[in-house]
Amino acid sequence: MRNYAHPDLADVTIEHALHALSDPVRLDIVRQLDRAGEASCAALDGGRPKSSMSHHFRVLRSAGLVHTRIAGVQHMNTLRREEVDKRFPGLLDAVLGVEV
Amino acid sequence: MRNYAHPDLADVTIEHALHALSDPVRLDIVRQLDRAGEASCAALDGGRPKSSMSHHFRVLRSAGLVHTRIAGVQHMNTLRREEVDKRFPGLLDAVLGVEV
DNA sequence: TTGATAGTTCGTATATAATCGAACTATAGG
């Protein structure tokens, strides 16, 4: 694995983004990235198996929500905030702003 | 069927709402209700079987997004706009405002 | 009361998604 492909936000549908956000594990990841700014996969796993997390990060990347950069042995994730905000204005604000 | 139970929005999670909105058929229903204000099930079916539509309306109701009132032989649906806006501020604006 | 209309419920088939162990790949450090 040299590096990841990240889709152009123009190619991401709102359905795709909503689906990615509708899973509790992934929503938790997104919330943590929103606070933390950048984090490795391991830092966000909450005790779940690596293969499960790998699956969820893949879904988040394919929905254009998360960017993953390889930094040595770690894969560092960030929210694609600006791009997502441009493509889906107000969506992340709404989702992240909810009283839980 | 005398009438429907509609959940209190306080009992609806954001995950549940996002999941309900992530299906293209249901998103289409929500868009149409947003424009039309109120519509029967049949008016929104786009040629799909009644049993399929019944399923999707049930999901939308259980996510607190749609209210259904029985009017004679028809079941009239509306978006629960105000309540959803109070529970998930900005969510419907974001979802309905997207460039398709 | 008969028939038409609108929608539900049930059952089943099929598709999609989540979970996670095991084997694998890549990088860093000793």
Next chain:
DNA sequence: CCTATAGTTCGATTATATACGAACTATCAA
């Protein structure tokens, strides 16, 4: 070169969703 670490990929299992025909229920109108 060896080992540990971080994460991926594969494959199998299980869970959850979707799709939709068929039979049913409720209402209205003739």
